[in-house]
Amino acid sequence: MLPTDRKYTKSHEWIKIEADGTATIGITDYAQGELGDITFVELPEVGERKPAGEVCAEVESVKAASDIYAPVSGLVAAVNEDLDGSPELVNQSPFEQGWLLRLSEVDASAADQLLDAAAYEATLREAE
Amino acid sequence: MSIIFAKSVAGRRGVRPPNSDVPAAAGLPPDYLRQTEPALCELSELDTVRHFTELSRRNFGLDSGFYPLGSCTMKYNPKILEKVAALPGFANLHPLLPQLRQGGMLAQGALRVLHDLEQWLAELTGMAGYTLQPLAGAHGELTGMMIVAAYHRDRGNRKAEVLIPDEAHGTNPSSAAIAGYTTLPVATDPKTGMLDLQELKAKIGPNTAAVMLTNPNTLGIFNTHIREVAEIAHRHDAQVYYDGANFNAVMGRFRPGDAGVDVMHLNLHKTFATPHGSGGPGAGPVGVAAHLVDFLPISRVVKRQDNTFILDYDYPKSIGYIAPFYGNFAVCLKACAYIMLLGADGLREVSEQAVLNANYLMQRLKDSYDLPFDRTCMHEFVLSAKRQEKQHGIRALDIAKGLIDRGFHPPTVYFPLIVPEALMIEPTETESKETLDRFVAAMRELAETAAADPESLRQAPKSTPVGRPDEVRAAREMDVCHPA
Numbered sequence: 001m002l003p004t005d006r007k008y009t010k011s012h013e014w015i016k017i018e019a020d021g022t023a024t025i026g027i028t029d030y031a032q033g034e035l036g037d038i039t040f041v042e043l044p045e046v047g048e049r050k051p052a053g054e055v056c057a058e059v060e061s062v063k064a065a066s067d068i069y070a071p072v073s074g075l076v077a078a079v080n081e082d083l084d085g086s087p088e089l090v091n092q093s094p095f096e097q098g099w100l101l102r103l104s105e106v107d108a109s110a111a112d113q114l115l116d117a118a119a120y121e122a123t124l125r126e127a128e
Numbered sequence: 129m130s131i132i133f134a135k136s137v138a139g140r141r142g143v144r145p146p147n148s149d150v151p152a153a154a155g156l157p158p159d160y161l162r163q164t165e166p167a168l169c170e171l172s173e174l175d176t177v178r179h180f181t182e183l184s185r186r187n188f189g190l191d192s193g194f195y196p197l198g199s200c201t202m203k204y205n206p207k208i209l210e211k212v213a214a215l216p217g218f219a220n221l222h223p224l225l226p227q228l229r230q231g232g233m234l235a236q237g238a239l240r241v242l243h244d245l246e247q248w249l250a251e252l253t254g255m256a257g258y259t260l261q262p263l264a265g266a267h268g269e270l271t272g273m274m275i276v277a278a279y280h281r282d283r284g285n286r287k288a289e290v291l292i293p294d295e296a297h298g299t300n301p302s303s304a305a306i307a308g309y310t311t312l313p314v315a316t317d318p319k320t321g322m323l324d325l326q327e328l329k330a331k332i333g334p335n336t337a338a339v340m341l342t343n344p345n346t347l348g349i350f351n352t353h354i355r356e357v358a359e360i361a362h363r364h365d366a367q368v369y370y371d372g373a374n375f376n377a378v379m380g381r382f383r384p385g386d387a388g389v390d391v392m393h394l395n396l397h398k399t400f401a402t403p404h405g406s407g408g409p410g411a412g413p414v415g416v417a418a419h420l421v422d423f424l425p426i427s428r429v430v431k432r433q434d435n436t437f438i439l440d441y442d443y444p445k446s447i448g449y450i451a452p453f454y455g456n457f458a459v460c461l462k463a464c465a466y467i468m469l470l471g472a473d474g475l476r477e478v479s480e481q482a483v484l485n486a487n488y489l490m491q492r493l494k495d496s497y498d499l500p501f502d503r504t505c506m507h508e509f510v511l512s513a514k515r516q517e518k519q520h521g522i523r524a525l526d527i528a529k530g531l532i533d534r535g536f537h538p539p540t541v542y543f544p545l546i547v548p549e550a551l552m553i554e555p556t557e558t559e560s561k562e563t564l565d566r567f568v569a570a571m572r573e574l575a576e577t578a579a580a581d582p583e584s585l586r587q588a589p590k591s592t593p594v595g596r597p598d599e600v601r602a603a604r605e606m607d608v609c610h611p612a
Binding site: 037 | 542604
């Protein structure tokens with residue numbers, strides 16, 4: 001079910017190391033389901049440096065506003081501008097079109113320390 | 129029903145004043161003259177009366193039914209408080225009077241009301257001094273956090289962080305942020321429903337300016353470790369902020385000042401029975417311990433040796449002005465009258481009855497819904513519709529909508545955020561057992577309907593002019609202007 005080409009965090013972010021060494025970041029299907037209909041996504045400026053564990057974006061839904069944390073440190077290389085007019089992309093396609101931002105200058109080995117799909121799924125079962 | 133502009137007919141009038149015999153533009157420079165007619169609606173007096181009467185009949189307020197909106201303390205506000213606030217000696221007083229030469233002598237009664245209320249709130253909460261000026265609870269929080277910031281500046285402390293439990297009202301982190309701080313959440317212990325002391329100890333440090341907490345917290349659970357929290361905070365010269373939103377649970381039983389709280393606010397519009405939300409302006413008085421009194425906003429009401437009262441502005445360390453005049457005076461007056469009406473014993477009974485009512489409801493509903501924290505609650509408790517959601521696809525929102533059709537205002541839903549499908553119920557002390565029993569019957573019937581006929585709940589409410597507003601579209605495409 002969960003894409004296995006990426007890593008996950010306990011706080012429901014995913015991170016995918018791309019071929020060019022950048023890292024794409026988004027939230028999981030579980031996270032979008034818990035948030036409900038997303039109404040607004042606040043993204044950082046390109047060029048901002050984000051230390052691991054710091055807030056790198058904010059997702060607002062009809063229920064709540066939630067901080068999104070950078071799974072690893074890096075420099076914001078791109079943000080998903082489509083979310084500006086269509087925040088519902090995060091609900092419809094959290095793992096593909098609904099990505100949030102891309103970091104460059106990331107340490108890929110730091111991402112290795114994160115949860116793989118099976119381990120993340122286990123944390124979800126625990127939470128139930 | 130249509131909006132009032134749709135009822136407008138060109139040329140229709142309620143009142144026809146005589147023609148003005150003053151030249152229209154006398155003395156006004158052309159820059160200040162309006163170029164177009166104002167876009168006002170034109171109605172007769174009768175049409176206007178009918179419009180607003182119809183609107184009022186569609187409103188649901190505490191005067192029409194049970195309103196168990198968790199965290200909001202929607203108690204009944206005795207009508208006599210309105211009478212007191214309307215007494216001409218108070219209602220016709222000009223707010224600038226105390227600032228005029230000799231004018232203070234003509235406002236002694238009003239100044240005494242403010243002075244006495246401050247004293248009584250200080251007595252009830254164990255704080256050394258109060259300001260009544262903040263105009264709402266969140267304004268009180270901001271005032272309190274500005275006082276914390278002023279305290280640290282005065283001591284030369286450089287601190288950047290405020291610790292806040294993850295179940296807190298959203299206004300806590302927002303007030304701390306506006307006062308210039310970064311906020312860090314502290315987890316709730318899933319076993320006790322209280323702040324996790326180990327995590328607090330791990331996160332607190334020299335950079336911590338304050339710990340903000342609500343007690344009882346938003347789960348309706350009293351944090352019995354509050355004294356220890358204060359001791360831990362004070363070891364790092366961090367201040368303890370007490371959000372008094374839930375003070376209705378503990379009057380006459382617990383004084384935050386005695387537990388080491390440094391600064392706190394109260395919501396007069398919750399605990400002290402003054403109007404609420406759209407019903408009237410709020411008031412969020414802030415109380416401080418002795419070491420913070422110098423930082424309170426100006427002006428301050430002072431009693432002089434000859435027993436007269438003045439507004440004093442001479443406090444060099446004060447954070448300054450935070451509100452016009454002296455806050456919402458009429459609200460303070462009503463709260464003062466409420467305290468006089470009930471007295472110390474009466475206020476204690478208020479809290480005891482509020483806690484009893486909440487526990488009664490909790491016990492009678494916990495078989496029909498999940499109760500994530502199953503322990504004696506204070507003035508409110510949090511159920512979860514997780515079972516209904518899992519088994520029948522009926523969510524807390526559907527239960528809330530179903531309650532509307534059954535004649536009740538829904539409880540707070542989806543808060544606190546740490547409880548999935550939360551239904552946060554606060555009955556308050558002013559409801560009778562008969563009303564509580566009717567609510568129990570409705571909630572149990574809703575749980576049964578969720579299983580037997582979930583589709584009917586997805587359609588609810590059917591009894592209101594608007595069933596389910598499109599909340600998503602309203603948030604995504606916000607447009608609050610009516611096309612003129």
